[in-house]
Amino acid sequence: MGGTFDPIHHGHLVAASEVAQSFDLDEVIFVPTGQPWHKNVVTPAEHRYLMTVIATASNPRFTVSRVDVDRQGTTYTIDTLRDLHKERPEAELFFITGADAVAQILSWKDVKELWSLAHFVAVSRPGHTLSVSGLPHQDVSLLEVPALAISSTDCRSRVSRGFPVWYLVPDGVVQYITKHHLYRSNA
């Protein structure tokens, strides 16, 4: 599951858990982005990576990969999948996205090659229509997951306005945000 994870929240974790269960996955690898081309991310990748490690630590099926954080330059999923294939040549890869992300997928780099590297699973998300219209049906599955209207944007905004994010993100992530003074002034 790729994401900016700025910060990781319970919407991400529930989506990953539901896909793991429904597709009988051995492992869910969370892959925090380095610098995505489509977002102006100001929080250093190392903070986003560590929050993802903290959030996933209690689930033995969840792991976190540094492939995107450690690669120089802009993050593209085509590179993420190539790197994961090199690391795990025997693995059958699934890439988990939300309804909003999959709706943009035709604009992603080397999209035609993406389908040969992984099966894509798009999960429902409040406020977004889940659709595979225009996408190769054999390569993309849809999954309805419990609706959690949580976004990282809203979490950042709440922290910057002095509102709590308890129960929107895991407790350890709240503590990390507080300790490192994240999101105090940016929404």
Ligand SMILES: Nc1ncnc2c1ncn2[C@@H]1O[C@H](COP(=O)(O)OP(=O)(O)OP(=O)(O)O)[C@@H](O)[C@H]1O
């Ligand atoms: N509440 C949610 N329910 C289902 N999927 C989600 C949810 N939040 C995020 N996702 C999906 O998780 C992946 C990573 O999301 P991302 O890290 O960009 O979080 P975000 O909440 O969308 O962030 P931002 O608000 O900064 O855009 C994306 O594919 C996104 O669609």
Ligand SMILES: O=C(O)c1ccc[n+]([C@@H]2O[C@H](COP(=O)([O-])O)[C@@H](O)[C@H]2O)c1
């Ligand atoms: O490869 C691309 O061109 C591309 C464009 C937009 C998003 N992605 C990936 O989609 C995942 C979710 O992105 P985001 O912005 O919702 O965090 C993340 O792993 C991004 O690297 C990838």
